[in-house]
Amino acid sequence: MTKIECILRPGRLEEVKDALGKFGIHGMTVSQVLGCGLQKGRTEVYRGREYSINLLPKVKVEIVVRDDQVNEIVKVISEAARTGEIGDGKIFTYRIDNAIRIRTGEQGDDAI
Amino acid sequence: MTKIECILRPGRLEEVKDALGKFGIHGMTVSQVLGCGLQKGRTEVYRGREYSINLLPKVKVEIVVRDDQVNEIVKVISEAARTGEIGDGKIFTYRIDNAIRIRTGEQGDDAI
Amino acid sequence: MTKIECILRPGRLEEVKDALGKFGIHGMTVSQVLGCGLQKGRTEVYRGREYSINLLPKVKVEIVVRDDQVNEIVKVISEAARTGEIGDGKIFTYRIDNAIRIRTGEQGDDAI
Amino acid sequence: MIWRSERLKRLLYLVPLMVLAMPACALADEPSIDTGDTTFILLSAALVWIMTPGLALFYGGMVRRKNVLSTIMHSFIIICLVSVQWVLIGYTLAFGPDHGHLVGDLSWLGLKDVGQTPNADYAATIPHLVFMVFQLMFAIITAALITGSFAERMRFPAFLAFSLLWTTIVYDPLAHWVWGVDGWLRNLGALDFAGGTVVHISSGVSGLVAALVLGRRRGYGSEPLLPHNLPMTVLGAALLWFGWFGFNAGSALAANGLAASAFVVTNTAAAAAALAWVIVEWMHHGKPTVLGAASGCVAGLVAITPAAGFVTPLPAVLIGLVAGAVCYLAVAVLKPRLGYDDALDVFGVHGVGGTWGALATGLFATTAVNPAGADGLFYGNAGQLWIQLVGVAASWALAAVGTYVILRVVSLFCKLRAPADEEEQGLDISQHGEDGYADMVLGAPAGNGTVGLSGV
């Protein structure tokens, strides 16, 4: 099994979820993160003092899938998440050793 | 070393921590996540408009352990986290290359 | 590529970011987590009842880098994050299979 | 509230003046309304009104995040429910012409005959409607106070039924006993300036009974059930204290020296109680807490309520100090020892504090402050303490029995308690289908098709 970990713009989450849903993928885990990279930060001003904010809000989506699905799913996500502007985010993939469904104790591909 | 990553119901975190504690495991990192899977979402209504909410609150627990402890710990966690209802969550395991304790610079199994 | 995952004290994030910046690393993903380990928790009192709080606020920083940079970066981070007191946190490293830049579709080392 | 005759006396003094000025006799009717007093009581009513939203925040901050809305909703809906009930039937039950010293009759149903002119039996210088609406605010806050005891677990429909029945069957008669013309406790001479028995003992004891009948929250004693937003709780406490000025000073029913005195002792006792709670907690647990300060001031406000129109400032300091310490002990020592789960300590603060205040009135009351009142034990009148005890006992009894019976009856028609999974999920979502703080994109609008034509 492989974990696909994506860092996305918050505004694209809905699209990515839709696209994955159409592809038949429903299981995923989502969290709020802050990202820093090429994308320019912003300036905030509080009582006349400027602060440069370089950690920007992003959304992390983690999906564990069968190894043979990885390429397609990465494509689906990329397309749904792309705006073409700097800051669209990254997808990281890595193999995992096992998955267990707590409810049933099923393991491996059956568990996801 | 292996990382055990568990997605749990928020309400079971205390039980899981207790069970791990009894097993002698105290180190862990916890975060709030939202999960989507087989578990049915819910409907929220705001000013008469319905929204179907399919991302549900979950808790992610990450524990890095010696490879030889993995099976037992997975069992301990599974039992403490299980309610038998859909939505109990998953456990993912994967090998990691190294662990460093920042305070001392210790590496590998000594660091965890 | 390798993912370097660090659990830090919240108060050291700025230093770590600075140090990485000087080293030429700007891309990273940050999230808020709670950690439990050797560090003593604290007691909170609400209406005369004591609660022992053992999950303490930490910051998780994830950085994906070329394999040949790992050792140096781990050193940079360790030094910037160290206070010498219990609770300084950990660094975990593990190899990942691929990285994709969503905006361009670039893969591998080019994507990070 | 004390039905003082000073105003009447003043009017008497005016009589000769008016006789001299015969053509002014047309005045006889209208001038009985004093614009200063009317302003005072109308705005005091507004202040008491804001106490209930204040309570919503005070309680809302103390529950877990997943129950914040349901907790707030309790207070908010009670404002609405009791506002309508009072106009229709509550006011006449509580203050209508007496029926057997126990309850008002139905003469003023739907506010019939409650109009823009004063009712001298209750307040001679303000429109009757002003007195009515001021009293309404007391009825609201009393019912709302109880909700803290069953927070985080009661089903919404059961809550609705309980609250409506409670205000009608427990509050309205009790208000009549103590404040209604010819109510038996009033006739007995029990002193309760602004509602120590009627408001605080009744809600506190009812809360205890409700907590026992509903049982403990899941996880009580094993999980930490922590306040999710203490700044919200402090804001709530501040609105309570602010509104309490109207509650206690307004109970003089005129803008006079007595109102001033009540205002001063209210503030003093609240402050002293907050200090006491914080200090006792500091000694007991090593830290002075913010929740302690907020809780302590409420305890002091509760305790001074029955005494506000009868005591001088120095005894008020004492009443406050004792209230802070005693309520702290009730909440922090007594409750865990007995093991009942009065979630937000309605009994510990209002039941215990109200009882202390009612008895303290019997100790410290002096006619130097209020000639229409009575002297207490320390001013040589031991009998008053006995009368106060009777008042306390009667309030405890009515509240306890009434609440128990109402809950049992409601439970015949409608389950009282949310099932385990709904409690686990939180009442906000399970009872109201809402999330207090939705700060992330979590889903999608249902039935996408509905957004239609639109234009421009």
Next chain:
Amino acid sequence: MIWRSERLKRLLYLVPLMVLAMPACALADEPSIDTGDTTFILLSAALVWIMTPGLALFYGGMVRRKNVLSTIMHSFIIICLVSVQWVLIGYTLAFGPDHGHLVGDLSWLGLKDVGQTPNADYAATIPHLVFMVFQLMFAIITAALITGSFAERMRFPAFLAFSLLWTTIVYDPLAHWVWGVDGWLRNLGALDFAGGTVVHISSGVSGLVAALVLGRRRGYGSEPLLPHNLPMTVLGAALLWFGWFGFNAGSALAANGLAASAFVVTNTAAAAAALAWVIVEWMHHGKPTVLGAASGCVAGLVAITPAAGFVTPLPAVLIGLVAGAVCYLAVAVLKPRLGYDDALDVFGVHGVGGTWGALATGLFATTAVNPAGADGLFYGNAGQLWIQLVGVAASWALAAVGTYVILRVVSLFCKLRAPADEEEQGLDISQHGEDGYADMVLGAPAGNGTVGLSGV
């Protein structure tokens, strides 16, 4: 507001008294100020003032987290902007000596001649400045109400220009029509006690037009645009209700029986409307919501506003119940069907509720409550309903045309709407460079070097 002569009458009664007491004739000037009335209206003005911060929270809680500050800023800046505009020119346009029954002339520019003595045309027992500042608060809240319709997408400079023009060109004349001496709607006999037409219809209809001109928010209909903080919204609703006591009861301009009556029906209608909204939603969607209760009470407050000084409590229950149900339908059924994006339902609540209230006044008004008013249809005077209709139609027309023209003119000089990426990022950061809730270390101070000497 109704310019009642009771006070004058009372003064007349006093004349003989004063004649008897000749040396007291020096009194003739000053005693016309009644301290009770002055207190009442000054503090009512403070209450109406707090409504706008209340609105800021009510609205602020309903938008997404990334727009909370920009939404709050709208109301806050309007307080400042209109406060200055009113003193300089607004008051004289609205209440200055009549010019063609349409607008005040410029005699009172910069508050010239508006002083510490009463202006008997408007209120004989309070300083003219008190009347002026009480009216200011109405001008503020009206302009602020509109901002809910274009929340989450309007550029800040365009908002500033629009608000300043709107209050000057739409609000000031409309206030003159209805409340100014010799305003044409006032002369016609249209009843609007506290601003059903002037405040609520005008803001509601203007909101609808603004929503149509600006277009829908990105994601409207496909993404969930959920309230990010409902406790904040409830707190806002509570402050609105609290302030509304000053709004409606204060509109009696004296602390008398009429003020009491207005106070009572205000509370009653708000409560009934909240219950109605919650119940209808419960039947319609299966859950009684907190947002529904908060919205419902506002709908009831809106509807009772024009009627507050003319109706008795039981009709107030009815007015509230209908308001709750009808506004719910407007918001939950009508709006999605028509597809316009009035973000926070200014039209659904204030436009629809205000219209219902203005008509209901024509149905339920009775001179038994207010001899200076008129009877409505149900008291045998069908003509009043017709007059009310004229008032409603005139307000709709002025608001709709005025808003459309102003927005078009502003758009010539300044883009109305934030570009897509700024809307995506949120207006807090794009318009104001601030983050509502910065709860993590996110960056660094720019220009580190600036922290200099310091010492000790």
Next chain:
Amino acid sequence: MIWRSERLKRLLYLVPLMVLAMPACALADEPSIDTGDTTFILLSAALVWIMTPGLALFYGGMVRRKNVLSTIMHSFIIICLVSVQWVLIGYTLAFGPDHGHLVGDLSWLGLKDVGQTPNADYAATIPHLVFMVFQLMFAIITAALITGSFAERMRFPAFLAFSLLWTTIVYDPLAHWVWGVDGWLRNLGALDFAGGTVVHISSGVSGLVAALVLGRRRGYGSEPLLPHNLPMTVLGAALLWFGWFGFNAGSALAANGLAASAFVVTNTAAAAAALAWVIVEWMHHGKPTVLGAASGCVAGLVAITPAAGFVTPLPAVLIGLVAGAVCYLAVAVLKPRLGYDDALDVFGVHGVGGTWGALATGLFATTAVNPAGADGLFYGNAGQLWIQLVGVAASWALAAVGTYVILRVVSLFCKLRAPADEEEQGLDISQHGEDGYADMVLGAPAGNGTVGLSGV
């Protein structure tokens, strides 16, 4: 506050009337209480009271999440501490019979002789207790204002000792100088209507000294120390503004034309200052900020405070505009240049704004507004500006020296500043053992065994 004799004059006019009506002579005592004035000052006291919780939120929103409770606690505990201190000893020190023009003597210890009848020296138409409690609210807010300067780093016990000493040794005498009968600044003719020197200069300058003595927060200048909750700050600013109506208008001590005038200029100056701050910031940094609007209105309120009873509305606009601009510059340019860490800008807003307001009073005061006041420079009386300068200098001196000495003395007994690790962890946890927003299951109840019997 100005001790006006109008009321007395009015009473004089009444004398003949009363003589005509001999039997009414029994009236001679009581009628001196005016119900309208009493209502006005009692409710103004309540409004000023709510300013301090408002300040708690204003400040609480501006600190980091980990210090929100400790910041709120400062204001809250000061309410309690000063309420008790004032009743016991503070009031007599400030307003008791004069002792050497410097301080009151101890005649009124524990409120001895401060009763329900008026004290004509201070306010002839309201109970003495009302005057006392109104003044208490000023003492509270002044001590609370200072806490913004040492937020996020002072130890709680040191804060307690400092605050108690400061209010007793600095505030009480200063209030006596300016407002006490026979205080030397009052005798000199210094104009300070509602506390520009007594409240704002004293707290602002004390804040500066405290910031210097305590030193900068860790990370100041290198980490972003951002406000964690700006909606909370705006709500706080709104409560401050709301309460300030009572602060300034109430300082007329009667519900009359002067109160109306003070109310109007207060609102006007606040609005103008908020606009000025926002505009200057917009030009300086490119964005109009919400925090700027909230800060600006406070700056305007501060500046108009001493002038509120002496100036007309147009100068109030000017006073506000200058206040907004000057305080912005103090905070955004002066402070970083000098490098002191006055965390929440007590000096920049209250010290600078208060000084400007005191001087502006010497420029714009006119006896047309208040015959009991004086004319300022622009009305031909240059001398007044000089007197104002003396008042300013004296307040600066007393505040600076007093604060420095008190802090040094306290530091002998008790460390002033939290150790580095406690500051890092946040004062909420280190000082109070509480978490402002506990939104996740984080631990377990200590001592599980304690939950005992329970039942039903």
